[in-house]
Amino acid sequence: MFESLQSKLSEAFKILRGKGKITEKNIQDAVKQVKMSLLEADVNYKVVKELTDRISQRAIGEKVIQNISPDQQFIKIVNDELLKLFGETASLDLHSRPAVILIVGLQGSGKTTSAAKLALWLKKKNGRNPLLVADDVHRPAAIDQLEALGKSVDIPVFYGDRKDPYKIARESLDFAVKKGCDVVIVDTAGRLQIDEEMMKEAEEIAKVVKPDEVLMVLDSMAGQDVVNAAVEFDKRLSVTGFIITKLDGDARGGIALSTKYVTGKPIKFSSTGEKLDQFDLFYPDRIVSRILGMGDIVSLVEKVQQGLDKKKMEEMEKRLKKAQFTFDDFLDQIHQIKKMGSLSSILEMIPGAQNVKDLKIDDEQVKHVEAIINSMTKKERSNPEIINFSRKERIAKGSGRPLSEVNKLMKNYEDMKKMLKKFNKIDKLGKFPFQMK
Ligand SMILES: Nc1nc2c(ncn2[C@@H]2O[C@H](COP(=O)(O)OP(=O)(O)O)[C@@H](O)[C@H]2O)c(=O)[nH]1
Numbered sequence: 001m002f003e004s005l006q007s008k009l010s011e012a013f014k015i016l017r018g019k020g021k022i023t024e025k026n027i028q029d030a031v032k033q034v035k036m037s038l039l040e041a042d043v044n045y046k047v048v049k050e051l052t053d054r055i056s057q058r059a060i061g062e063k064v065i066q067n068i069s070p071d072q073q074f075i076k077i078v079n080d081e082l083l084k085l086f087g088e089t090a091s092l093d094l095h096s097r098p099a100v101i102l103i104v105g106l107q108g109s110g111k112t113t114s115a116a117k118l119a120l121w122l123k124k125k126n127g128r129n130p131l132l133v134a135d136d137v138h139r140p141a142a143i144d145q146l147e148a149l150g151k152s153v154d155i156p157v158f159y160g161d162r163k164d165p166y167k168i169a170r171e172s173l174d175f176a177v178k179k180g181c182d183v184v185i186v187d188t189a190g191r192l193q194i195d196e197e198m199m200k201e202a203e204e205i206a207k208v209v210k211p212d213e214v215l216m217v218l219d220s221m222a223g224q225d226v227v228n229a230a231v232e233f234d235k236r237l238s239v240t241g242f243i244i245t246k247l248d249g250d251a252r253g254g255i256a257l258s259t260k261y262v263t264g265k266p267i268k269f270s271s272t273g274e275k276l277d278q279f280d281l282f283y284p285d286r287i288v289s290r291i292l293g294m295g296d297i298v299s300l301v302e303k304v305q306q307g308l309d310k311k312k313m314e315e316m317e318k319r320l321k322k323a324q325f326t327f328d329d330f331l332d333q334i335h336q337i338k339k340m341g342s343l344s345s346i347l348e349m350i351p352g353a354q355n356v357k358d359l360k361i362d363d364e365q366v367k368h369v370e371a372i373i374n375s376m377t378k379k380e381r382s383n384p385e386i387i388n389f390s391r392k393e394r395i396a397k398g399s400g401r402p403l404s405e406v407n408k409l410m411k412n413y414e415d416m417k418k419m420l421k422k423f424n425k426i427d428k429l430g431k432f433p434f435q436m437k
Pocket residue numbers: 105106107108109110111112113114190217245246247248249271272273274
């Protein structure tokens with residue numbers, strides 16, 4: 001799957017390979033190649049625009065990381081942005097008893113096969129007791145097809161009078177209760193194209209069975225108009241998610257990459273073959289790693305990025321031990337803490353830190369603190385004790401913050417320093433409390 005997209009994207013990465021540094025020009029070239037690759041893979045143009053805008057913004061804005069080459073860094077960015085496009089792995093909401101899943105989609109997309117696969121998946125992975133309902137009465141073979149599939153995995157199939165889709169739907173619910181089935185999967189008829197009659201039928205069936213989930217089946221090998229069909233189905237039937245099929249073939253990627261963005265609804269399952277167990281939840285990270293074929297590089301960059309933060313913390317630790325805590329460190333520390341989450345949760349782990357009041361940090365505050373520190377001279381930052389009243393006044397003016405705020409920051413700094421002195425005493429007895437795990 002996605003071979004052609006993968007090889008085109010690797011051309012984009014090559015543009016940055018061997019380059020000493022990332023410049024705006026070579027990023028633009030690489031992004032342009034990414035754009036072309038995606039368009040050729042039949043990705044919706046809106047998706048392409050959004051995605052490449054984000055990639056180029058990040059690539060231009062991001063600092064070059066030591067030990068990572070520009071193309072590796074770029075690959076990581078593309079990876080992250082593709083992941084964002086899919087969102088989290090989504091599951092099913094099957095709380096009612098029996099829960100009902102309506103399977104809809106165009107003809108040949110893989111509805112009947114997917115219905116059986118999903119039944120097997122729910123049985124095996126979730127311990128559910130499914131009932132399959134053959135509600136495609138337009139193609140006589142469709143009922144037989146589902147019946148055969150059900151038999152092969154020992155799952156009951158209901159088909160009623162084989163004629164009236166609404167009656168079949170209604171009766172299937174009673175049948176499920178009688179049989180002790182806790183989830184009902186209804187296979188419906190599809191057409192080659194969107195068709196009013198088909199839509200009406202699906203709508204009417206939905207009214208009868210009141211589905212918990214409406215899953216539309218999408219053939220990943222189909223053209224882009226399938227995404228438009230998805231929008232239409234969603235409008236009429238309130239789709240809750242998609243099953244993307246035939247990912248074992250040479251799908252171009254367009255359907256997989258466009259669906260979530262265009263419809264706002266997640267891809268929930270992927271089907272990767274004709275065998276009934278070739279079916280699973282849709283895992284965005286696996287798909288992205290297939291699209292990029294760069295799993296190793298992505299994890300390398302991740303490791304280095306984590307390592308960078310760790311190295312910074314270790315340097316900080318050394319300086320703190322020597323009580324060389326400056327305003328530059330202060331700012332750095334705030335940024336690090338912000339990245340890690342809430343300050344209070346970190347402070348809780350530090351003995352004595354409960355005495356430091358009012359250290360809640362929000363973005364606005366960080367900006368103000370940053371402004372104040374930036375208005376200090378280099379000398380002031382590394383020797384805060386020289387900051388007298390007139391210097392404070394100058395700093396307040398320069399940063400556009402009130403004098404009281406400058407005073408408060410000085411006070412916080414003093415508190416933090418005092419706290420560190422305490423730590424250093426503790427350290428003589430045991431471990432330094434800022435130890436990295
Ligand atoms: N290779 C492959 N074939 C599939 C997959 N899903 C369905 N098919 C095949 O696609 C064809 C149409 O499937 P079917 O379930 O009858 O589609 P329906 O018309 O939507 O019900 C059948 O030959 C299936 O075996 C898949 O994930 N991979």
